[in-house]
Amino acid sequence: MVLNPDALLNAAEALATLAFALSGLLAAARKRLDVVGVIAVAGLAAFGGGTLRDVLLDRRPFYWVEHSDWVWALLALCVLAMLFLRARHLVVTARAMQWPDAVGLGLFSASGTQIALVYGMPPLIAVLMGCMTAICGGVLRDIVCNEIPSAFHDHRPYALCAFAGGWVAVAGVRFAWGEEATLLAATATATGLRALALWRDYELPPWRVTD
Amino acid sequence: MVLNPDALLNAAEALATLAFALSGLLAAARKRLDVVGVIAVAGLAAFGGGTLRDVLLDRRPFYWVEHSDWVWALLALCVLAMLFLRARHLVVTARAMQWPDAVGLGLFSASGTQIALVYGMPPLIAVLMGCMTAICGGVLRDIVCNEIPSAFHDHRPYALCAFAGGWVAVAGVRFAWGEEATLLAATATATGLRALALWRDYELPPWRVTD
């Protein structure tokens, strides 16, 4: 069996976007939003990070404008979830989505960094824009749900893994590894670190400001 | 008596913008914001949705930049409201504003969809941008007031009416009804559905996720 790398990349991207959308869907369920809220929060979680990056870079068209089929898929997902998802599925779904979410963290931070470098950003800014691509969907999801963004206070290495992966992408561009190899190496770094953090249950040290 | 259609449209737009601004003003009053907060929240409610759409479309100038007289009017409205509005007026004002608010929902979703189509958006995206134009002012108002956006959780058909109206606008453009007729038909659809929902007190079905 021969695996087409492009098909693999597309599958990883689809899976990761699904994981991001589901994180929004579950957050909306916890807050008992209605169908409009569910769609809005799931869409924000799935596409918000990339859209924010593109607004900052003044880059068009957005992913969801170019691929409006994905928005149809999102609408269908939300309606199906509201029809068939029950309370007993929520925890299972959240746990199952940790792994594709880690893939998305790596993939979107790597590709986000690459895109920002193409747009002439300096290395640090490109890496931060890669992190934004990966985490700001979740940040916007939490803001709309009236929570402090979990990426900012749960003391789990998440954005930091994306940050590390971003620097691998910068190295790949600097040393001309080629686009695919760079994407793969940066994604593997960020996703691998995140998987390690999940597996070993790492926590960032607390700020001892209240001692 | 002859009614000039343009004058009628301008009057509808002014009335609808006033309703949106007042929704912000009342939200600010409930949270006991100061004069700066009142102006910011009223302005966000009135102009936030169209501004978000224009940022996404990379469209300039914004409505409030081109018509800065309206911003003066908003400042005057806020100052007058702070001088003369009392607690006993709040409920009356909120109830009276339901109807011009429904006009705004229809008008802004219809015109927002038309604008997005002119900017080459695919139909679904154009309809969603029409919905954004109509509802995101209120969404931003609620986020700033530290509430979950009511458009996302009050289970009243609001964005869904805008969604239906948006598809009428798409049909009007596809079948070349002409700009005015399209705007009128789409606005009438969204506003009519909203008025029906208010009149019959419709509610969206709850998500049975917690059964």
Place this chain on the structure above:
Amino acid sequence: MVLNPDALLNAAEALATLAFALSGLLAAARKRLDVVGVIAVAGLAAFGGGTLRDVLLDRRPFYWVEHSDWVWALLALCVLAMLFLRARHLVVTARAMQWPDAVGLGLFSASGTQIALVYGMPPLIAVLMGCMTAICGGVLRDIVCNEIPSAFHDHRPYALCAFAGGWVAVAGVRFAWGEEATLLAATATATGLRALALWRDYELPPWRVTD
């Protein structure tokens, strides 16, 4: 000793940006955010207002893209603060930062207004964009920290001082005082009013909506 005006301006700007970043850092400490949250909120407080203005004006590059050294400095500041800042320093830091914060309020509202005028905004809009430059960093900081923005409800003259300074900048451009003199006069007006308000402990009148 001869003071170079440019060096003085740069020093004022650095001090003011530091004050804004520290306001984010302290807000993040109060909410017990982790290192990612601290950096995000400090960065938003420092650069969010100018970035929002530039997105609205469609102006690039952003300050933090052009001067990515400042972002390195911000990262260093956050890490050092998390290592060395203790609870007993928080109140002292907040109080000490009031004065450079007032300088930032004046400087950023003055320069924000000037930039908006260069981009062809009408006077009122330019002044409001100057205010945005000065206050929206703090507004975004508070939204992310799940609070109603203090600039909107603490009843202290803050944005109003920026508003007054902005009109001085408009006058300076209209009557061709020259760029430096305009910046100085507008900054002095806004900063002076803010310092007066702090010194005399002024409060805006409450809205008597709940009588």
